[in-house]
Amino acid sequence: MTVHTQGATVRRSWASDLDTGTLYALLALRTEVFVVEQECPYQELDGRDLEQRTRHYWLAADRGGTVEILATLRLLKEPGGGYRIGRVCTRLDARGRGLGHRLMDxxxxxxxxxxxxLDAQQAQEAFYARHGFVVAGESFVEDGIPHVPMARG
Incomplete structure (x- = not known):
């Protein structure tokens, strides 16, 4: 199935303002990508999605009254200052169209x-480098997937 992404709108919301249907759709996409597709059984819900200072971003397309989540990321305001981006993912059938870059921007x-x-999956290091991130520490393996810490600013 080809997903038409023209007209997909970037949306954002503080965690406390998300309606339950949207939150469910965002979490379902993340589970689809990180747990099912990557065959990585781990606890995807880490307790940070509903923190007061968490902002969710997503790209959605309206399909005749049905909203489809195509891509998402999470922006955390860290208690000590600064920000952390995580949970960046795009639906398999919507990849290769720059949606992740739109969300990052x-x-x-x-x-x-x-x-x-952020902690990038090593295979995605170049993706984040396009947004000004540089490696900021030693690589590590999390849930069987090589990662690298990166920083910007």
Whole structure:
């Protein structure tokens, strides 16, 4: 199935303002990508999705009254200052259309020139480098997948 992404709208919401249907759809996409597709059984819900300072970003397309979530990411405002981006993913049938880059641009517009960190899957290091992130530590393996810490700003 080919997903038509023209007209997909970047949306964002504080965690406390998300309606349950949207939150469910965002979490379902993340589970589909990180747990099912990557065959990585882990506890995807880490307790940070509903924190007061958490902002969710997503791209959605309206399909005749049905909203489909195509991609998502989470922006955390860290207690000690700065920001953390995570849970960046795009639906399999919507990849290769720049949706992840659109979400990163939107989140980084909010971050501005303040520090932002993330833990990238090593295979995605170049994706984040396009947004100004550089390796900021030793690589590590999490749930069987090589990761690298990256920072910007």
């Amino acid at each position: 939107a989140a980084l517009a909010e971050v501005g020139d303040r520090q932002c960190v």
